Amino acid sequence: MKALFVLGLVLLSVIAVQGKVFERCELARTLKRLGMDGYRGVSLANWMCLARWESSYNTRATNYNPGSQSTDYGIFQINSRYWCNDGKTPRAVNACGISCSVLLQDDITQAVECAKRVVRDPQGIRAWVAWRNHCQNQDLTSYVQGCGV
Numbered sequence: 001m002k003a004l005f006v007l008g009l010v011l012l013s014v015i016a017v018q019g020k021v022f023e024r025c026e027l028a029r030t031l032k033r034l035g036m037d038g039y040r041g042v043s044l045a046n047w048m049c050l051a052r053w054e055s056s057y058n059t060r061a062t063n064y065n066p067g068s069q070s071t072d073y074g075i076f077q078i079n080s081r082y083w084c085n086d087g088k089t090p091r092a093v094n095a096c097g098i099s100c101s102v103l104l105q106d107d108i109t110q111a112v113e114c115a116k117r118v119v120r121d122p123q124g125i126r127a128w129v130a131w132r133n134h135c136q137n138q139d140l141t142s143y144v145q146g147c148g149v
Contacts, residue, residue, distance in 0.1 A: 019060025020106035022075070024048070025147035027057050032149045034112045040119045047115075048143035049135035050128050051075050059111075060104050074103030076115045077130070083114055 022030070028048055031037070037044035054077035055061035063072040070081035070089045080089040084100035096114035103111045118127050125131050 019058055019104060022051075022057040022059075024052075024057065024143070025149075027051060027075075028144050028147040028149045030108065031112065034109060036112060036115075037149070039116055040124060042119060042125050043140070044149060045140035045143045046125060046131065046135055049138070049140050050125065050131045052143065053130035053134040054128065059106050059108060062104070071100065073100045074111045075108055076103075076111055076118075077128070078103050078111065078114050078118065083118060 028044060031047050031051075032044055036042070036047045051057055054072075055075045057075065059075050061072075061074060061077060063077060065071065065079075068079075068081050068089075070079050070092075071086055072079050073084060073086070078084060078096070078100075080086040080092055080100050082093045083096045084098050084103060085092055085094040086100035096117050098110060098114060103114065105111075119125050121127065126136075
C-alpha cells in the first residue's frame with residue numbers, strides 16, 4: 001500500500017512538471033475561441049505553426065538564453081527580458097505586466113493576451129525566431145486542417 005502511495009506521488013510530480021501538452025486541433029479551437037484568428041492580420045495557422053515550433057504545444061516549456069540571461073516561457077516561448085517578470089532576468093521590461101509563471105499555466109488565456117501584446121509591437125509576429133525560421137512564407141494549412149476552425 002505504501003508503495004502505491006509513493007508511486008502515485010511520483011506520477012503526480014511528473015504530471016505537474018510536464019504541464020499540458022495540447023493536441024493540435026484542441027489548441028486550434030482554443031486559440032480561435034480566444035480571438036487569435038486574424039488578430040493583427042495573423043492567421044490561426046500562423047499561430048499554430050509558431051506554437052508548434054516554439055513549444056511543441058507544451059504550456060510548461062522553458063528555454064534559458066545564457067547570452068541575455070533571460071528565459072522563454074510557455075506555449076509561445078515569451079521572453080522574460082521584454083515581456084514578463086521572472087524576478088531573475090537583468091534589466092527586464094515586463095511589457096505584458098505579468099509574472100512569467102502565469103505563462104506556464106494550463107489555462108493559456110494570459111499567454112494569449114501577452115502574445116497579442118507582442119504582435120502589437122512593430123516587429124509583429126516576426127518577433128519570434130521560430131516563426132521566421134519555420135512558418136514565414138510556408139503553406140501552413142496542415143496546422144489547422146481537419147480541426148473545424
